[in-house]
Amino acid sequence: MKKLAIPLLSLILVISCSKSDSYSSRALNADSENESWLLHGRTYDESRFSPLNDINDSNVKELGLSWSFETGTNRGHETTPIVVDGMMFITAPWSVVFALDAKTGKEIWSYDPKADKAWARNACCDVVNRGVAVWGDSVVFATIDGRLISLDKESGEVIWDVLTIDKTKPYTITGAPRIIDGKIIIGNGGGEFGVRGYISAYDIEDGSMLWRFFTVPGNPDEPFESPALAKAAETWSGGKWWEIGGGGTVWDSMAYDPELNLLYIGTGNGSPWNRYVRSPGGGDNLYLSSIVAINPENGEYVWHYQTTPGDTWDYTATQHMILADIDIDGKQRKVIMQAPKNGFFYVIDRISGEFISANNFVPTNWASHVDQETGRPVEIKETNHELQPALTTPGPLGGHNWHPMSYSPKTGLVYIPAQETIFVYSTDNGFEYNPRTWNLANQIEMSYLPKDPDELAMLDAATVGYLLAWDPIAQKEVWRAQYKRPWSGGVLSTDGNLVFQGTSDGRFVAYAADSGDLLWSVDTGQGIVAPPITYKIEGKQYIAVQVGYGGAYALTGGLESPNQNPSRDGRMMIFEIGGAELEEPVATIAELNPTIFELNADALTIARGEYEYHEHCQFCHGAGVIGGGVLPDLRMLDAQGHASFLGNVLGGIHGSGMASFKDVLNVEQAQQIHEYIKNQTVLTGIANAAEQ
Structure with a gap:
């Protein structure tokens, strides 16, 4: 019999493709692998709901510490752990990656990409990183200085390292990549400094770029990259936005519907923030502050819905998006749900982009409501800051920021890390673009903290947070857990009738998902902003959360005292039924910043x-x-x-x-x-x- 000669390279490609196809199948069926946490939101729909229920509302009070792992730094910790094949993969500030034994916490390997520390000046909101993506034998992550890196899953050795940005521009990456059929999807940040937003796809095998979708038009005197951008350019008027970049960065949220083969991305604010300087002739400024559906095969535009037309408040739509099938008016609808910064909760048809409903989930005074016929917010002229400064809520931190929500199909509720913030917006008529700093086109004096004690007390009282249980069909609040401060962590819901969240005052808590009853609480001594996950190994369920305070509010809030971030390094904390009791924190934020009530009512x-x-x-x-x-x-x-x-x-x-x-x-x-x-x-x- 004649032997077939198969070239070695072809054999390697066949083997790698087979592994890639196998992992693609696992990702598409992630919901059935309920003992793992394979994808950023556990499943492509980003619901952050787990069907595990060994830990439930009847025994959650028995949770104790299983193990913890210190990362070696005390900057903001925002990772979503990925747990697959008994291994946990996390990131830490400065884009450092760790592989841990998910049962014991033993370090298997770590990798420091040696990110350019000077690049931190281009990061608006701390040198954070929200996690990795795993695909076959590869662990993929992005760095604060704009690189995308693939590591060997077992050893941590570098497979490839590619630059995704123009280093002459102040781009950064803090978000976690997503992988669809071997295509790595990654965006970036930098809208405050002056960049043009885009999202790109890279090949899992060699890191080569497959496609790029720009979110805002470039110079109208040059050919547009796509018909969608030519259409978008019609909504920009009177300014030279392309000289400042225009904004619209895709710095966090994504979701994917395999059945429709649609990738959903959330886009950011304009650059500069102020539309009266950015686009003085008016217009919606597409595709700023929008949910955009694109084809993941080629990056082509399919549809969009803009949450804040002509955004002038930094009301990004980069906040967490969730896909669900829910019954509305007796009809099953495929929807995408989002609670962006602007304070309104949206339910959108994810097939067509058709507006279904919206209602404010926090107080808003920039818009009265969203018009049911047009799907557009109805702005309040009295709080428009074109001609005079305006005290506005929400402020630029938003009614909800990046901290992930969760949707439980058991209760039908979305759990939102909500917050109330205020800000004085204004127009800087003398604005000049400076590529080395923030470019907002707002009078910087308006961002000063009040000197008057009474005014400072008012600001302090007006800045609060809460976990909100929201009915997306009735568009109303069901219950809330009130906190003194905003900027608490992301959310996990489970089939055990539980909702887990870490708080900015250092507690890790569990509530009854249906009623909001507080069932369990532990003081970690460090503020928590990261979202929890759950997984199961050898028949035992674990709850995991990364602790370590940081991010935008920690840097710019200006209200915390005396010390919001203790000197202890951030760490992973994993809990199990019957685990050990925590030692009393040496420096506890809960004592420094107690969760107490404020008399704010009239x-x-x-x-x-x-x-x-x-x-x-x-x-x-x-x-x-x-x-x-x-x-x-x-x-x-x-x-x-x-x-x-x-x-x-x-x-x-x-x-x-x-x-x-x-x-x-x-x-x-x-x-x-x-x-x-x-x-x-x-x-x-x-x-x-x-x-x-």
């Missing part, structure tokens, strides 16, 4: 709360919130009690006798009752002090 809200309280609550808890000692005195609620108040009132407390009042109270009425109770707590406290 007299009318308190008066309405007084009425509702006495209508529904006094019969068990006493008139005037002065109980008889049989039930808990509501004036003595601790921080956890205040955080779970709405969930307890509207969802009840299982096994305690506290029933749900959602049949007679809505969220607004429950909030009014809460404000009344807080007011009474202070008033009776003052009275007691006077008696002494």
Whole structure:
């Protein structure tokens, strides 16, 4: 028999293609591999929901520490761990990668790409990194200085290293890549400094670029890269945006629908922020602040939906997007859901880009609502800052920032790391582009902290955060866990009726997904911004989260004191049922910045709360919130009690006798009752002090 001569290179390609095809199948069926965490959002739909339920609402209180691993740095930690084949892959600040044994935490290998430390000046929001992607034998990640690197999964050796940016421009990369059928998808940041946004695809085998999609048009005197950009150019008018870049960077969120073969990307703010300088002739400035659907095979535009036309507030649409199939008006719809910075929660048809619904999930005063017919926000002229400074909410940190949401098909709720922030926007009529610094075209004086103590106190009181359980069909809040500060971590929901989140004050907490009851809390001593994950090895379920405070708010918030980020290095913390108790933190943020209530309500809200309280609550808890000692005195609620108040009132407390009042109270009425109770707590406290 004659032997076939197969060239070695061909044989290698056949083997590598076979491995790639195998991993492609695993990725497409990631939901069935529920013991792993194969993809950034666990599955391509980015729901961050796990069907694991060994850890559940009945035993979560037994969680203890299984193991921890220190990363060696105390900058912001934002990674989503990838867990596959018993290995955990994480990143740390400065784009350092670690491979760990997911059961024991033992380091297998680490790789430091030696990112250019001087490049940090081009990073608006810390030298963070949100994670890797794994495909076959490759671990792929991006660096703060714009490189894309492939490492051998088992050894950590470099396979290839390619530059994805023009180093004469202030681009950075902090986001995690996604991989679709062997194509690595990666974007970048830099919109505050002056760059042109784009997203690219690279080949998993050799790092060669396959396609690039620009999100905003370039110089109109030159040929446009695609018909979509020629169309977009019609929405820019009067300025020379291309000299500053235009913005629209794709610095974080992506999702993928294999059935439709559509890749969804979220685009960022304009460069500069201010539209009156960027595009003085008006226009929507496509494709800024938009959800854009593109074909992952070739990078061609399919459709878009713009959340903030003509954005002038840094209201990016780069926030987490989730794909789901939900019933709306009796019809099953394939939707994409997003809560971008602008404060509105959107439900969009992901096949066509058709607007379905939107409602504000945090207070907004830049727009009153989103018009149901046009799908466009209705701007409020009085808070427009074209001619005079305007105090606006949300501020540039947004009603929701990069911290991932989660969608539970069990409850039908989306869990949003929401926040309330304010900012004084203005127009700098003397703006001149400076390629070496921030380019916002806003009067920088407007960003100063108030000198007046009362004004500073107002800013402090107006800056809060909470975990929000949101009904995407009814477009309304179901429950919330209130925090004193914004910038808490991403969210994980599970089939065990649990929602996990790390908080900016250093706690790692678990709530009942249906009611919002606080079921478990541990003080880590370090602020948490990263999202948790869960996985299972040898029959045991684990919960994992990276701790270590940082990012935009940590750098620019200006309200934290005395020390928001203890000197201890960031670390991975993995929990299991029956694990060890944590040692008391040496420096605990929870003590330095306690989660306490603020009296922010007006007299009318308190008066309405007084009425509702006495209508529904006094019969068990006493008139005037002065109980008889049989039930808990509501004036003595601790921080956890205040955080779970709405969930307890509207969802009840299982096994305690506290029933749900959602049949007679809505969220607004429950909030009014809460404000009344807080007011009474202070008033009776003052009275007691006077008696002494």
